[in-house]
Amino acid sequence: MQTIGTRLAAIFGLIVLGAFAAVYVIVVPGLESSLTEERLNSLSRTARQYAQPIEKAITENVDVRLLDQAVREAADAANARVTLLGVNQGTLDVETFPKSDSTARTDITDLRFDVAEEAVRTREVATGTEAGATSRVGQAAVPLFFPGRNGAQEVGSVVVLTSSLADLDGQVAVVRRRVLFAGAISFLLASLAGAVTAELLGRRVRRLEGVADAVAGGDLTARFPVDSSDELGRLAQALEDMRRQLAELGTARSRFIATASHELRTPIFSLGGFVELLRDADGDLDEETRDQFLDQIAQQVDRLGKLATDLLDLSRLEAGSLDLRPESTDLADLAEMVAGEFRPALATHDSKLELRVPGTPVRATCDPERVGQVLRILIDNALTHTPPGTDLVVSASRRDDHVRVGVADFGPGIHRTMLPHIFEPFVTSDDAQGSGLGLAIAHELAERMSGELIVESHPGRTTFTLELPA
DSSP: OOSHHHHHHHHHHHHHHHHHHHHHHHHHHHHHHHHHHHHHHHHHHHHHHHHHHHHHHHHTTOOHHHHHHHHHHHHHHHTSEEEEEEEEEOSSOEEEEEEEETTOOSSOOSOOOHHHHHHHHHTSOEEEEEEOSSSEEEEEEEEEEEEOGGGOEEEEEEEEEEEEOHHHHHHHHHHHHHHHHHHHHHHHHHHHHHHHHHHHHHHHHHHHHHHHHHHHTTOTTOOOOOOOSSHHHHHHHHHHHHHHHHHHHHHHHHHHHHHHHHHHHHHHHHHHHHHHHHHHHTTOSOHHHHHHHHHHHHHHHHHHHHHHHHHHHHHHHHHTOOOOOOEEEEHHHHHHHHHHHTHHHHHHHTOOEEEEOOSSOOEEEEOHHHHHHHHHHHHHHHHHTSOTTOOEEEEEEEETTEEEEEEEEOSSOOOTTTGGGTTSTTOOSSTTSOOSOHHHHHHHHHHHTTOEEEEEEETTEEEEEEEEEO
């Protein structure tokens, strides 16, 4: 039972076996009962018909030999055994005794004639079955009445017709054997069909297992066979999609590591160069040059710190370990606060920032710290990738069931070939500035907040819009 084939074969077989067992339990006893009931009803009608001559002979008080002859004639006509029983009704019970029998027996011991007692008690025709010497027999008992005390009718005798049910038992036995035979054949065929089906399914599963082992071993070129549209086919398609995503992830990871290494190596080499210059100068540098070197070192350290922070944030976002703390937030106030943080940078960049917010609060349930982080990234990105003197617009608004915060600049714009890749890590619109991680982080944060980061760009205007559910 350790394989699918064995289990399916057993399940198919048990289902068929259970179905035939139910058919056997329902059909065979029901068939036997129906046939017996039909035979007893026929015997009851015959008993009523042929009891009349016997009742007439008793009423006329004929000789015993004539009474026996009437019993035998009734038996010949009815094609059944006919027994005439006398009745003794005591205070406690009813007793019957044989008076005449078509078999000419005087001492009847092979049958009990329980139906006769029932007919006496109910004063109606009674039917039933009894175990005979060789087979079951059906019986129909007809009570015969005579005037009793005070003119009341009393049961004085009972005529019992007895007919063998051997032919019915034979018919039922034939049906029983055929049902059992059909059940056995169906069980074998179902088990065989289950084994064949399971083997075919097992082959497909083993193919998937082989490819899965190859993928687990690092071979991402192996392909899962998608050869049908059934459940296994859909499973294979899902595994194939997973394999393709793993391959893309592996490629992206390799590219990410290579790019991150390059981004880290540049400031590190730059720092190393300045340190070597300062060491080799041995006091020969003038104060102005020394201050320039120190400024360059400070810039590279800042760049390294920002790069390390961005890499950490991006890795936490991709790992899903960045927690959000949503609360009711006025995005207009948040935009004004974040814009105020960039006054020194705007002055250095010789740029102006216009804040466009409505006079009423723009409220949404969100994580204000993360929304502020996105705004800082967008404003910093605009200052980094536009020429000095380029003005910015920061806005906040509500539209239907969404709120929007946006950052627009009036710079040269983003080339249309770069737009599809602008949110990928280490992708920048110009190779000279930035690490290319800010927009990737902002995009991931927007998705984590069930929002969307939208970019629209053409020469003279670029707008990044964070749209969140209200």
